[in-house]
Amino acid sequence: MARAWHLKSRPTGMPTLDNFEIRDLSAAPLGEGQVRVRNLWLSVDPYMRGRMNDVKSYVPPFQLGEPMQGGAVGEVIESNNPGFSVGDKVMHMAGWRDEAVIGAESMPQKLPDMGVPLETWLGNLGLTGATAYFGLLKVAEAKAGDIVFVSAAAGAVGSAVVQIAKNKGMTVIGSAGGADKCAWVKELGADACVDYKAGPVLKQLAEAAPKGVDVYFDNVGGEHLDAAFALARDWARFAICGMIDVYNDGKPQEMKYIIRTIPARIRMQGFIFTDYIQHMGEFHQEMGGWVAGGKMQSRETVHEGLDAMPDAFFGLFSGGNTGKMLVKL
Amino acid sequence: MARAWHLKSRPTGMPTLDNFEIRDLSAAPLGEGQVRVRNLWLSVDPYMRGRMNDVKSYVPPFQLGEPMQGGAVGEVIESNNPGFSVGDKVMHMAGWRDEAVIGAESMPQKLPDMGVPLETWLGNLGLTGATAYFGLLKVAEAKAGDIVFVSAAAGAVGSAVVQIAKNKGMTVIGSAGGADKCAWVKELGADACVDYKAGPVLKQLAEAAPKGVDVYFDNVGGEHLDAAFALARDWARFAICGMIDVYNDGKPQEMKYIIRTIPARIRMQGFIFTDYIQHMGEFHQEMGGWVAGGKMQSRETVHEGLDAMPDAFFGLFSGGNTGKMLVKL
Numbered sequence: 001m002a003r004a005w006h007l008k009s010r011p012t013g014m015p016t017l018d019n020f021e022i023r024d025l026s027a028a029p030l031g032e033g034q035v036r037v038r039n040l041w042l043s044v045d046p047y048m049r050g051r052m053n054d055v056k057s058y059v060p061p062f063q064l065g066e067p068m069q070g071g072a073v074g075e076v077i078e079s080n081n082p083g084f085s086v087g088d089k090v091m092h093m094a095g096w097r098d099e100a101v102i103g104a105e106s107m108p109q110k111l112p113d114m115g116v117p118l119e120t121w122l123g124n125l126g127l128t129g130a131t132a133y134f135g136l137l138k139v140a141e142a143k144a145g146d147i148v149f150v151s152a153a154a155g156a157v158g159s160a161v162v163q164i165a166k167n168k169g170m171t172v173i174g175s176a177g178g179a180d181k182c183a184w185v186k187e188l189g190a191d192a193c194v195d196y197k198a199g200p201v202l203k204q205l206a207e208a209a210p211k212g213v214d215v216y217f218d219n220v221g222g223e224h225l226d227a228a229f230a231l232a233r234d235w236a237r238f239a240i241c242g243m244i245d246v247y248n249d250g251k252p253q254e255m256k257y258i259i260r261t262i263p264a265r266i267r268m269q270g271f272i273f274t275d276y277i278q279h280m281g282e283f284h285q286e287m288g289g290w291v292a293g294g295k296m297q298s299r300e301t302v303h304e305g306l307d308a309m310p311d312a313f314f315g316l317f318s319g320g321n322t323g324k325m326l327v328k329l
Numbered sequence: 330m331a332r333a334w335h336l337k338s339r340p341t342g343m344p345t346l347d348n349f350e351i352r353d354l355s356a357a358p359l360g361e362g363q364v365r366v367r368n369l370w371l372s373v374d375p376y377m378r379g380r381m382n383d384v385k386s387y388v389p390p391f392q393l394g395e396p397m398q399g400g401a402v403g404e405v406i407e408s409n410n411p412g413f414s415v416g417d418k419v420m421h422m423a424g425w426r427d428e429a430v431i432g433a434e435s436m437p438q439k440l441p442d443m444g445v446p447l448e449t450w451l452g453n454l455g456l457t458g459a460t461a462y463f464g465l466l467k468v469a470e471a472k473a474g475d476i477v478f479v480s481a482a483a484g485a486v487g488s489a490v491v492q493i494a495k496n497k498g499m500t501v502i503g504s505a506g507g508a509d510k511c512a513w514v515k516e517l518g519a520d521a522c523v524d525y526k527a528g529p530v531l532k533q534l535a536e537a538a539p540k541g542v543d544v545y546f547d548n549v550g551g552e553h554l555d556a557a558f559a560l561a562r563d564w565a566r567f568a569i570c571g572m573i574d575v576y577n578d579g580k581p582q583e584m585k586y587i588i589r590t591i592p593a594r595i596r597m598q599g600f601i602f603t604d605y606i607q608h609m610g611e612f613h614q615e616m617g618g619w620v621a622g623g624k625m626q627s628r629e630t631v632h633e634g635l636d637a638m639p640d641a642f643f644g645l646f647s648g649g650n651t652g653k654m655l656v657k658l
Binding site for chain 2 (some may be wrong): 050061095220225240241246251252254255256258259260261262263264265266267268269270272275293322
């Protein structure tokens with residue numbers, strides 16, 4: 001019997017296990033055009049926290065009593081659609097479950113055999129990599145020679161940003177929590193890494209980037225964003241991807257240097273990777289080349305089994321993961 | 330004997346009279362190419378507060394012991410330059426003094442006779458109007474049908490923004506301090522006015538703009554900026570012109586809604602009017618037409634005499650002025 005995590009109640013603040021409930025899915029025969037997919041890898045991502053709130057946003061909120069959704073890769077085990085054969089590997093958004101029935105409203109993407117591990121399609125070749133690529137190159141318009149600062153640089157998106165920036169000839173300063181994570185960020189090619197657990201971000205960033213920063217790729221908000229305001233060079237561009245510092249507590253962020261927006265003519269732009277979906281071809285071509293050429297390393301923090309899904313999700317907010325957080329089924 | 334206000338010391342926080350000193354200027358014969366101008370109107374503007382600090386910025390700081398500078402209009406009384414005749418009306422940046430000697434490094438702009446009061450060249454036809462025009466139309470790319478929120482809407486720049494927006498077919502919500510100022514903002518054509526002294530900005534703005542705002546023209550920062558973050562519609566554009574709330578105290582600004590940058594894909598851009606100097610021709614043509622056609626009202630708060638210059642300047646930060654703050658000589 002297939003099972004799925006359902007949203008039982010909406011969290012206030014940090015989500016807890018009480019907000020989720022695992023339930024059997026009713027077993028129905030496939031309808032016209034549908035396929036049945038056995039999921040092999042499930043993704044947890046910070047943006048899912050936003051979907052747990054009942055607010056209008058770029059993606060609709062999860063519905064109470066309904067299955068959760070999210071990125072997943074799997075294998076077609078039954079097909080009522082001539083476009084899909086049993087055995088096809090696919091990527092789709094019916095995650096948080098071990099088996100998915102998918103219809104015409106959201107057909108899966110068939111995955112070519114690129115000789116890469118399947119889970120790469122949830123990482124550098126998937127939403128994670130596309131978010132990093134579009135944010136850095138399209139939103140912030142980063143170019144060779146720019147000095148780039150990226151927060152949560154040991155995270156899934158951040159570690160991709162570091163490597164894309166280096167592949168493109170930029171100077172990169174990452175930020176991560178702890179010496180181990182910083183060591184990995186430098187392994188990825190970063191010119192310097194700010195350990196935000198070791199002291200104030202602003203002071204460390206000023207030392208690592210004495211000329212200031214041209215581009216800031218924000219995954220966390222708060223102190224990191226303010227340090228970027230403080231040290232932005234003229235015409236700096238900020239791509240605002242996430243603010244994980246405040247997803248759960250919603251407290252006000254103290255911005256001491258936001259006024260530098262004016263003299264430095266900073267441009268701050270929020271984005272969602274789907275805004276740049278028309279560039280997916282370019283992304284797949286360039287990222288595919290880097291992945292195939294060994295120019296995009298990745299690390300995964302892997303939890304095992306569907307039951308571990310909420311724990312994997314909570315881990316995103318405790319700083320527990322390095323690289324992409326995944327659940328293997 | 331000509332006199333000029335000099336910077337005596339740098340303020341910490343709100344400037345006081347102790348920071349200024351009025352001194353005689355040495356009377357020297359004109360050098361090659363120079364002109365002597367008797368100033369008739371002097372401008373005080375919020376950006377001058379930034380120039381009192383010793384920090385690198387888009388304009389160099391005022392130098393200790395040297396005369397202050399700023400916008401001024403006057404009449405040529407002596408010319409050693411074939412391009413200028415005695416009697417010419419000119420605009421230039423050697424303000425804060427009653428008489429100016431100006432050379433090739435910063436030649437004055439000759440003013441055409443448009444049948445408008447001379448001081449208009451320090452207001453809607455000058456830096457003030459150009460700042461409003463470029464910020465609204467170039468930085469925020471506001472267009473007909475947009476819902477525009479502008480703070481300090483009874484101020485010099487803000488009142489120009491209100492009228493440009495209405496001339497261009499936008500919906501406009503202004504913000505000003507007190508019922509009298511709000512009444513004037515509505516006289517200028519604003520569809521609604523938030524009185525920030527009467528209650529929280531966010532609540533009032535939400536009532537005035539139930540659909541949210543497409544454009545925010547920021548002159549004040551702080552609570553107003555945060556309210557704009559809270560109520561920004563998708564793809565909203567913020568033109569950040571000033572943050573007068575924090576020029577003097579430098580305290581952190583609490584941003585509770587900046588995280589909406591992501592789902593609403595807000596673009597926030599700081600600017601200085603000189604960034605758009607290549608569009609001055611377009612500005613003069615369109616603004617000139619509006620001024621001539623009675624479509625740009627203005628109010629001035631006028632102080633009399635050079636000795637009143639610091640008081641006029643201080644008035645910018647106490648909310649004392651309606652419209653453009655000027656000193657008449």
